[in-house]
Amino acid sequence: MTYTIPRYPVHLIDVVRLVDGSRITIRPTLPQDLELQREFFRSLSTEGRYRRFMAPLNELPEAVAQRFITIDYRSHLALLAEVFEDGREIMIGEARYVVDEHDPATCEFALAVADDWQACGIGRALLARLEREAAASGIRRMVADTLYDNKAMRALAVASGYAVTANRKDARLVKLEKQVSAWRAAPRKVQQAAAEITMRHSLS
Numbered sequence: 001m002t003y004t005i006p007r008y009p010v011h012l013i014d015v016v017r018l019v020d021g022s023r024i025t026i027r028p029t030l031p032q033d034l035e036l037q038r039e040f041f042r043s044l045s046t047e048g049r050y051r052r053f054m055a056p057l058n059e060l061p062e063a064v065a066q067r068f069i070t071i072d073y074r075s076h077l078a079l080l081a082e083v084f085e086d087g088r089e090i091m092i093g094e095a096r097y098v099v100d101e102h103d104p105a106t107c108e109f110a111l112a113v114a115d116d117w118q119a120c121g122i123g124r125a126l127l128a129r130l131e132r133e134a135a136a137s138g139i140r141r142m143v144a145d146t147l148y149d150n151k152a153m154r155a156l157a158v159a160s161g162y163a164v165t166a167n168r169k170d171a172r173l174v175k176l177e178k179q180v181s182a183w184r185a186a187p188r189k190v191q192q193a194a195a196e197i198t199m200r201h202s203l204s
């Protein structure tokens with residue numbers, strides 16, 4: 001089936017080599033990724049789910065699943081990381097931001113990486129791409145709440161230049177905040193390479 005996605009940001013499609021030499025694909029989420037999103041959620045450990053959603057969830061609520069694939073790539077951008085096993089797509093990470101409706105210069109972000117793929121650099125790669133795109137879209141401030149005891153997220157945030165401060169309304173949480181600045185547009189060659197990857201991807 002062929003889908004027409006208005007404004008699909010092909011320049012965000014990328015193949016990333018991890019420290020162990022394996023390659024993963026990062027790409028903007030598509031409306032047809034609903035089942036991938038559900039499978040990814042199920043693949044997360046109970047702790048991973050709790051850290052991502054800050055609630056004890058067994059299944060991805062349908063309303064959230066629908067929201068996750070209803071993306072305009074401007075006010076709501078979502079990237080997913082995936083690998084291919086026996087020709088099948090397996091989602092191994094996701095990152096998204098939603099622009100604050102009262103303050104278009106600020107967005108709130110969240111991300112998660114499948115347990116078996118953590119500590120390989122995927123979280124860092126996803127967050128860096130979100131930041132780059134946010135900055136290029138005119139966003140100036142990235143914020144997130146995370147659990148106070150979420151060592152991995154706090155460490156990733158600090159390593160990525162975020163300030164970590166107490167959340168005055170909820171002692172379980174800390175606030176992550178970073179100013180982002182405009183990024184140079186990717187050279188045309190890189191954009192072309194990305195478009196070619198999309199083609200290959202859509203044929204597989």
Ligand SMILES: CC(C)(COP(=O)(O)OP(=O)(O)OC[C@H]1O[C@@H](n2cnc3c(N)ncnc32)[C@H](O)[C@@H]1OP(=O)(O)O)[C@@H](O)C(=O)NCCC(=O)NCCS
Nearest residue numbers: 051052112113118119120121122123124152153155156159
């Ligand atoms: C937080 C999370 C996204 C990090 O993703 P990741 O792919 O494992 O992180 P990376 O491998 O890119 O690590 C980047 C940096 O973060 C830090 N870090 C990541 N995991 C860490 C851990 N368990 N302990 C300490 N530091 C850690 C390190 O500084 C690391 O850099 P280094 O590898 O050069 O030392 C992942 O642990 C996760 O999905 N957790 C569950 C969901 C969640 O907590 N989401 C956050 C909601 S906002």
